[in-house]
Amino acid sequence: MSDTVEFDLDAYLGRIGWEGGRVPDAATLRGVHLAHTRAIPYENLDALNRTAPSLAIGDLQDKLVHGRRGGYCYEHNTLLLHALEALGFGVTRLAARVLVGADGAPDSGRPRTHLTLLVEVPGEPRPYLADVGYGSVGALLEPVPLVAGVEAEGAGRRHRLVLVTHPGPLDLWVLETYEPGSVWGAGWRRQYSFTLDPAARPDFEVANWYVATHPRSPFVQRRYVQRMRGDEHVLLLDRELIVTSPDGTVGKREVAEEEVVGVLAEEFGIVVPQSHQKDQAG
Known part of the structure; x- marks a missing residue:
């Protein structure tokens, strides 16, 4: 579908249940960001079907807004970018390097394949980091000001942003989240690193195709669907349903093959297309 399709702000705000103000200020940014994370699930069902999802805004609206589906970072954050621009914010795409599960320095080891957003709020002295497409229990629920070393609760x-000494011309930032309980114990964990060098949509068209089709991409290896249910994080990892409470308590149960499509509908509000159902059930 062509990008000449007009973005439907009313339909988007209805999808996320936002009835607050539309003034481009920090309160609106926080409210829309939080409402998005609670309303639209994260999922990689297209990639499991070896299909790179379209990033054209018309297709994103058809899938995530009208089709009651979810998506992964490129889809979520592209949709949010259009919404914020329609509300009057200035938005810049940034390319980030995911650090969860990685060893070594925050500027090496993995490609910069994650899409995150830098948002300018009129009248505010500093921009905000916004990200509704990071599929993790450590994801941002509300945007955080781009200020180094200051803890933000949302x-x-x-979360906190750490400014890393970097030998190159651009400062390197790292987003960290505080985990109250995990296999490593309580503490701050790196989520991803990024610079403020603007990225462009073609950069993510390439990354989108790679992560959705390359045989070694984690997105084609196993099902990953997540959403917020109140204050709980609900994750379907292949056929394991994992519920994480705010205090770090984790509950798990196995989902039988024949239950998968029903769980996707009941737990995540996702109606799986017929073309995907064989893969999702088996």
């Missing part, structure tokens, strides 16, 4: 989660 909707019960704690």
Whole structure:
């Protein structure tokens, strides 16, 4: 579908249940960001079907807004970018390097394949980091100001941005989240690193195709669907349903093959297309 399709702000705000103000200020940014994370699930069902999802805004609206589906970072954050621009914010795409599960320095080891957003709020002295497409229990629920070393709490989660000494011309930032309990114990964990060098849509068209089709991409290896249910994080990892409470308590149960399509509908509000159902059930 062509990008000449007009973005439907009313339909988007209805999808996320936002009835607050439309003034481009920090309160609107926080409210829309939080509402998005609670309304639209994260999922990689297209990639499991070896299909790179379209990033054209008309297709994104058809899938995530009208089709009651979810998506992964490129889809979520592209949709949010259009919404914020329609509300009067200035938005810049940034390319980030995911650090969860990685060893070594925050500027090496993995490609910069994650899409995150830098948002300018009129009248505010500093921009905000916004990200509704990071499929993790450590994801941002509300945007955080781009200020180094200051802890920010949003909707019960704690984050901070660390400015790393970097030998290149651009400063390197790292987003960290505080985990109250995990296999490593409580503490701050790196999520991803990024610079403020603007990225362009073609950069993510290439990354989108790669992560959705390359045989070694984690997105084609196993099902990953997540959403917020109140203050709980609900994840379907292949056929394991994992519920994480704000205090770090984790509950798990196995989902039988024949239950998968029903769980996707009941737990995540996702109606799986017929073309995907064989893969999702088996």
